[in-house]
Amino acid sequence: MTFDYDLFVIGGGSGGVRAARIASAEGGAKVALAEESRMGGTCVIRGCVPKKLMVFASEYPEQVQDARAYGWDASVGSFDWTRFRGALENELDRLEAAYRGTLLNAGVTIYDTRAVVVDPHRVRLADGTEFSVKHILIATGGRPFVPTVPGxxxxxxxxxxxxxxxxxxxxxxxxxxxxxxxxxxxxxxxxxxxxxxxxxxxxxxxxxxxxxxxxxxxxxxxxxxxxxxxxxxxxxxxxxxxxxxxxxxxxxxxxxxxxxxGRLPNSGGIGLENLGVGIGVRGQVLVDEWSQTAVPSIYAVGDVTDRINLTPVAIREGHAFADTVFRGVPTKADHQLVASAVFTQPELGSIGLSEEAAKRQHSEAQGPIEIFAASFRPMKSLFAGREDRVLMKLVVDQASQRVLGCHIVGNGAGEMIQLAAIAIKMGATKADFDRTVAVHPTVSEELVTMRKPVRVV
Structure with a gap:
């Protein structure tokens, strides 16, 4: 049977865009993608990117205050939200254009409209146009959940x-x-x-x-x-x-x-309900380890599957799907030991098991868990007279000495946890951390200088 497209992607977020690009440019597939809103999805338009830029903006008053403690005649004026918002919108326009250009350069056909699934091999656009497709990828992301309360x-x-x-x-x-x-x-x-x-x-x-x-x-x-x-x-x-x-x-x-x-998977109203595609209690599209639904021609990646709702994970899932289906390289997205960061002030970076999760998951046969932790006032803010504290924490299996989790609180925690994640993903032991020479003076040197556990649980 001849199809209009080998792949039709519904959703122009990070996961959908990656899958479409790889399937077309590297897999030789004829690909189309439909996005009813702005290209780039939640992360680029309504999430990670604009939020991080707002984080940067919000940090300047404290930095200026600290500058005075370091001898600078510095002061902060009023914040011009209108000016910032205009610059932010310009940046989002640039990023959206970059996403669009990436797809077009890869040979992907873009439809700036809503698309729904008619049957396992047909999709319909908002204007009624229908296409026959060999494979369908659902990459519609998630949406904010607001409880039902008066007002x-x-x-x-x-x-x-x-x-x-x-x-x-x-x-x-x-x-x-x-x-x-x-x-x-x-x-x-x-x-x-x-x-x-x-x-x-x-x-x-x-x-x-x-x-x-x-x-x-x-x-x-x-x-x-x-x-x-x-x-x-x-x-x-x-x-x-x-x-x-x-x-x-x-x-x-x-x-x-x-x-x-909280957020809910964006799976409603796109035609999945009557096709035999499994839908979970939260609205998530149920998929196997290959991101395939119960309908063989329909796949799903990203937040709509409610596995790990992080942009880099959606990108990995989209890439793995394209490798598997269109490049002949069977690939499963790895959901183990995924690092994450919370961009609060102070930041929190985390990978692996928390102390509490380690206690729950380790049986008596597996043995105790050792906790190594250091909490202290960092040099930079201490000099400025702040009471801030940082935390460096390792969760270690006592028997194997493998590091099961790392948790960092403090400025730059997101940057530090990315590097720690490499070692932990490779299976580093506490001895591996111990024989690493510290970089001094830094807050992160505490990760390799903690010699004795503060407690065994």
């Missing part, structure tokens, strides 16, 4: 944060995950009075308890009002702003309420 329509999500006309003076961030924590720090750094409401006992659930505890304590010390154990019961408009009613009975007024209460 929820008054709130924004991370999607809208980059398009605000003006910065608020008072903001409520609802949630305690990495997106909530990052935006709380961003807004605070830009001069906004920030409150966080989180129904859990401590923010950044899932990360190492000791590490996230330091992040939360530091955020609070810098002036962010973190209210744990409380959720929003409802929102209503008031003359002075938006009033949030807490589950503890409190009433607080804000200029902006942002929900960062």
């Amino acid at each position: 929820a329509e008054l709130a924004v999500t991370s999607n809208e944060m980059f398009d605000l006309e003006t910065l608020p003076k008072r903001a409520l961030v609802v949630g305690g995950g990495y997106i909530a924590s990052e935006f709380a720090c961003i807004l605070h750094g830009l001069g906004v009075a920030v409150t966080m409401m989180y129904r859990g006992a401590s923010i950044l659930r899932g990360f190492d308890d000791e590490a996230r505890g330091i992040v939360q304590t530091t955020m609070q010390a810098r002036g962010i009002d973190i209210q744990c154990g409380v959720d929003v019961a409802g929102l209503h408009k008031a003359p002075g702003g938006i009033v949030a009613r807490g589950t503890d009975g409190s009433m607080q007024e804000f200029d902006l309420v942002m929900y960062a209460t």
